[in-house]
Amino acid sequence: MTRRDTVFDALTTAVAVLLVLVSVLGPPVNAAYAPAGLAAECATLVLLPLRRRAPLTVAWLVAVVAVVMTVTEFAVPGTVVRGGTTPWIPLATTPFAAYGAWAHGGERRHAWAPVAVLAIIAARPWAPSGPMVTQALLLTAVPGLAGLYVATRQRLVEQALADQRSRLAADLHDTVTHRITLIVLRAGVLGMSARDADTRAAAEDMRASGCQALEELRELVHVVRADTAVPSRSRAPAPELGPLVAESAAAGLRAELDEDGDPATVSPMLRRTAHRIVQESLTNVRKHAPGAEAHVRVRYRREAVHVTISNTAPARVGDPALAGTGSGTGLHNLRQRVELAGGTLDAGPAGDGGFRVAATLPVS
Incomplete structure (x- = not known):
């Protein structure tokens, strides 16, 4: 993780904590969440440091907390929220959970389900209203799309770098292989035509070294190209x-x-x-x-x-x-x-x- 990521994560946690403190320290008459809702908010705050390492798990846990809040509010109205327009979800962590599910999740398609659960609960389709739908989109869809954009951009950059590296590896392989092959062939001809034993031995050493260099080059090209089909066994002997x-x-x-x-x-x-x-x-x-x-x-x-x-x-x-x-x-x-x-x-x-x-x- 880069220094920029560390700073961004620190700011994310600070903003989430600030949102909770606004409810806790504000006047009771203006508090959006009841004590049970504040407890749910604080419980989800501990998940934020994990949103890079386990983004989908964090998103699902936040969604589960939102479901529990909804069921509780249906059963005993006023237990979770005080205001009628307050979303029945962990307001402080939901945007960051939705963003992380798309930006850092390995399988992007798996992020749809937890984000959809959060969006539905926030929108309250059983009592639809324009402000609630708008609020739900701002808390779930907008951060989710931002995370999807970041993930897609990063994937395109990585693919471009991989393609460039593959082209460079191919050019390196073709150019160097051509020259080393000529050396190997000429060493072989020299070994066959030489009359004294020392020259033949030197030519054979040159030919063997050239063959080993070709094998090493082939393996290095596989590594540079990030090829998964790297040969597990090499024909060239490993040097002592x-x-x-x-x-x-x-x-x-x-x-x-x-x-x-x-x-x-x-x-x-x-x-x-x-x-x-x-x-x-x-x-x-x-x-x-x-x-x-x-x-x-x-x-x-x-x-x-x-x-x-x-x-x-x-x-x-x-x-x-x-x-x-x-x-x-x-x-x-x-x-x-x-x-x-x-x-x-x-x-x-x-x-x-x-x-x-x-x-x-x-x-x-």
């Missing part, structure tokens, strides 16, 4: 963190890997995301913290994968030319990738002069 850390150690970075849990229980896509986080973090350590020690900690849990990469302060001055390479958006891109997987990523300086990257990737 051990060789990645070993490569950094061979390049002169003192790195240590600490894994806890079974990586096989995690989807290949999450393992690739964790691999990418560790890869980018170790690259940054080599570029910006020469002589530092890095510690990679990964925890595979049932609910999430926790990845933490921390390094000590640099032991010597770095190479400006090396530090200036790259686009400078590595961490930003990582954060976007983690958020696409539904996770969070925090990165920033550590207290000992080093740097720390921590990510949480939900398994679900």
Whole structure:
């Protein structure tokens, strides 16, 4: 929930409470509701904070209170209201309940019933009059239509964003796939025509890496397009963190890997995301913290994968030319990738002069 929503909810509650206080603190001769009616009003006020999380439930509960008020007033006139034109519904909460049922309810068609009950009781069709019908429309239909407009507008905006994201994903897939496919094919030709074993091995590694990149791209496109048919099993093998850390150690970075849990229980896509986080973090350590020690900690849990990469302060001055390479958006891109997987990523300086990257990737 955004800050604007929080402010709006606070104002909603304040207005509803103010409407009740007007009846309670005003002169008894002008009080619209009798004690039983005021009790019903106050009872429904506690429902307002729930109107976003359970809008239909709140609407139905307010409708039930209105039915009880109506039955009571029929049985013992004057028990609920004092004035003849006062609606037999919880006046302070009905507009907000009608609005929430349409604006926040998952199934909009289910909002018709409770709002219709409130509208009928407020209009009193058994004793119709122009003021009563107008009052009923203002208390139920107008807020309900406003909620329907807000919900429809939000749905159209989300659909437009989803369509735009789908088009971008398709363009990305077509363009990058074409280039990587050419690399894979040429690597295959090179491997077949090369005479020495080292060249053939390098070409095969290039071909395998290209195939893996194509598979990862396919999965990422599914995520970007919010596709529900994401393959549960990938043909490309999930990369291991051990060789990645070993490569950094061979390049002169003192790195240590600490894994806890079974990586096989995690989807290949999450393992690739964790691999990418560790890869980018170790690259940054080599570029910006020469002589530092890095510690990679990964925890595979049932609910999430926790990845933490921390390094000590640099032991010597770095190479400006090396530090200036790259686009400078590595961490930003990582954060976007983690958020696409539904996770969070925090990165920033550590207290000992080093740097720390921590990510949480939900398994679900």
